[in-house]
Amino acid sequence: MNKVTIVGAGPAGLFCAYQLLKKGYAVDLYDQSSGVGKKFLIAGDGGLNLTHSEDIEIFSTRYGKDEAFFKKLLTDFSPQDLRDWCEQLEVKTFVGTSGRVFPSNLKAAEILLNWLKVLKSYSEFNLFLKHKLVGITADKILSFAGDIKVQADTVIFALGGASWEKTGSDGKWKEFFETLGIELKPFLPMNCGFERPWSEHFIKKVDRTPLKNILIKVKNRKIRGEVMLTPFGVEGGGIYTVSNVIRDFILEQGKCFIHLDLKPDWTKEVIIQKIKSKKGKESFSNHLRKTLKVDKAMIVLLRELTDASKFENPEYLAEQIKNLKVELFGIRPISEAISTSGGVSFSGLTDDLEVKAIPGMYVVGEMLDFEAPTGGYLLQGCFSTAWRVVEAITRS
Ligand SMILES: Cc1cc2nc3c(=O)[nH]c(=O)nc-3n(C[C@H](O)[C@H](O)[C@H](O)COP(=O)(O)OP(=O)(O)OC[C@H]3O[C@@H](n4cnc5c(N)ncnc54)[C@H](O)[C@@H]3O)c2cc1C
Structure with a gap:
């Protein structure tokens, strides 16, 4: 035989x-x-x-x-x-x-x-x-x-x-x-995670939180999926899909910018209107959470990566929500990757x-x-x- x-x-x-x-x-x-x-x-x-x-x-x-x-x-x-x-x-x-x-x-x-x-x-x-x-x-x-x-x-x-x-x-x-x-x-x-230095405040507030249905833009790729915020940076299904593009950028240039559209189903104009609808004494963060229907972690992320002095400006904030720049500087170890x-x-x-x-x-x-x-x-x-x-x- x-x-x-x-x-x-x-x-x-x-x-x-x-x-x-x-x-x-x-x-x-x-x-x-x-x-x-x-x-x-x-x-x-x-x-x-x-x-x-x-x-x-x-x-x-x-x-x-x-x-x-x-x-x-x-x-x-x-x-x-x-x-x-x-x-x-x-x-x-x-x-x-x-x-x-x-x-x-x-x-x-x-x-x-x-x-x-x-x-x-x-x-x-x-x-x-x-x-x-x-x-x-x-x-x-x-x-x-x-x-x-x-x-x-x-x-x-x-x-x-x-x-x-x-x-x-x-x-x-x-x-x-x-x-x-x-x-x-x-x-x-x-299919791996990437590193960036978050502030201590961010790490304490966010730990590991998934942001669902985010549009991730890198180079000429656009992909919808999950971005998991972690103490070391980002990972999650959406990030994994473009991980070879991000990885190769980091290997060549030492860093990679990705841009996130946190509300891909809404236009910038719709977001501006929603931000402007704030009434009464409610805090700005609470108003954002309710009107934009977003998680607390998303507000913490926006505050972490944007200019605090312009945060309450509806046009500026809407632009950030549609096109938030996240700089990534390192690749998580190969031992953690889902595949090689x-x-x-x-x-x-x-x-x-x-x-x-x-x-x-x-x-x-x-x-x-x-x-x-x-x-x-x-x-x-x-x-x-x-x-x-x-x-x-x-x-x-
Ligand atoms: C957390 C996680 C989640 C995943 N989820 C999915 C998923 O949902 N869908 C999907 O498509 N894929 C998923 N994958 C990937 C998938 O599991 C792998 O691609 C797949 O197991 C690879 O199969 P393989 O048979 O080629 O190798 P492996 O499954 O890696 O098997 C290789 C075998 O070779 C043996 N071996 C290695 N070296 C030697 C040696 N020197 N002598 C003798 N034996 C040796 C090992 O012990 C092992 O048993 C996931 C992976 C991980 C880690």
């Missing part, structure tokens, strides 16, 4: 195992952790966003420079295919109001449990936990800690990115991939994600040098790359 060795038991590696077993292959799956899918489980903490329901034409644009390649991958294994596969695991999915797709109970655990049940039902499946890969040769001899050597015939690496180290995704594999001469791009944080860009460059791989210089060696999932915002694009990318590799192996 044909055997495939897989290293890395995150969603990409586990999906390869599932498809290969279904197609009659034997699978040996190795992982350095004591359990499988640790990052996948963490992804489910805040509601597992599996994929997105938007059209593939738009979906593929989320992968930036790799749009054309991902369009092909998504055509072969589409967001609907991923939802159908969940149904095979007896997990229903639904489309949320934003078009994002979630499992019915929003958690990853049920999927993972049923997934493992299927894998373990195959006698040709062997799982080796606590096996840390420490080296590979061009002859596909894999070295694991404890002087364990495995000769692989066909091997798939699914070792993940370089954030959230406690899940096992430590990016340390980069060293031995480099020694093999495989082209790598440096790891960079993606960088890793194995597509230039050293065939379209089937096989290492050009080493036939029979494949790479899938987040260890590939692609980046995408949150919204289900990361997991869909992992599943679609895994699908492509299994198709290639089972075709040959």
Whole structure:
């Protein structure tokens, strides 16, 4: 029987195992952790966003420079295919109001449990936990800690990115991939937070507060989403979507300005009228909160970043509300990022994600040098790359 060795038991590696077993292959799956899918489980903490329901034409644009390649991958294994596969695991999915797709109970655990049940039902499946890969040769001899050597015939690496180290995704594999001469791009944080120095007063008042439905403007990008105010700066879904643009600006120029429209559904004129409607002895801040229907944190943010002497001038304040400049000076550490860009460059791989210089060696999932915002694009990318590799192996 044909055997495939897989290293890395995150969603990409586990999906390869599932498809290969279904197609009659034997699978040996190795992982350095004591359990499988640790990052996948963490992804489910805040509601597992599996994929997105938007059209593939738009979906593929989320992968930036790799749009054309991902369009092909998504055509072969589409967001609907991923939802159908969940149904095979007896997990229903639904489309949320934003078009994002979630499992019915929003958690990853049920999927993972049923997934493992299927894998373990195959006698040709062997799982080796606590096996840390420490080296590979061009002859596909894999070295694991404890002087364990495995000769692989066909091997798939699914070792993940370089954030959230406690899940096992430590990016340390980069060293031995480099020694093999495989082209790598440096790891960079993606879907990450950014730093700016707030005043002590601001930190005390705001702590961690989400501002919802904000229009974020940076360079030529405009995106609506959440901005989470934190003691160190900003993060949140909207910021993550443009995090590669902000990150690259900071890396090049040491800082990045973003502009926020705090009331994107109202024109400046409407806001001016509302500000001018103040009557009686009510404090200006209370009036703003009520008439503009905004959170206290938004008023604290406006006071933090605007000229106090002009704050009560309706024209000035309305302009600030529509176009508040926020300067960002630093990138939060890679360890905190939801995902990383960088890793194995597509230039050293065939379209089937096989290492050009080493036939029979494949790479899938987040260890590939692609980046995408949150919204289900990361997991869909992992599943679609895994699908492509299994198709290639089972075709040959
Ligand atoms: C907080 C958080 C929330 C997220 N939410 C979402 C979401 O809602 N939607 C979405 O699409 N994505 C989300 N993601 C991202 C998503 O979880 C990852 O993109 C995905 O898990 C990557 O899958 P992977 O299989 O490529 O790698 P990983 O899941 O990182 O798995 C890699 C595996 O390789 C193993 N490994 C690494 N090095 C070695 C070694 N040397 N030897 C042996 N084993 C090794 C690791 O132990 C690990 O088990 C989230 C991530 C985080 C951190």
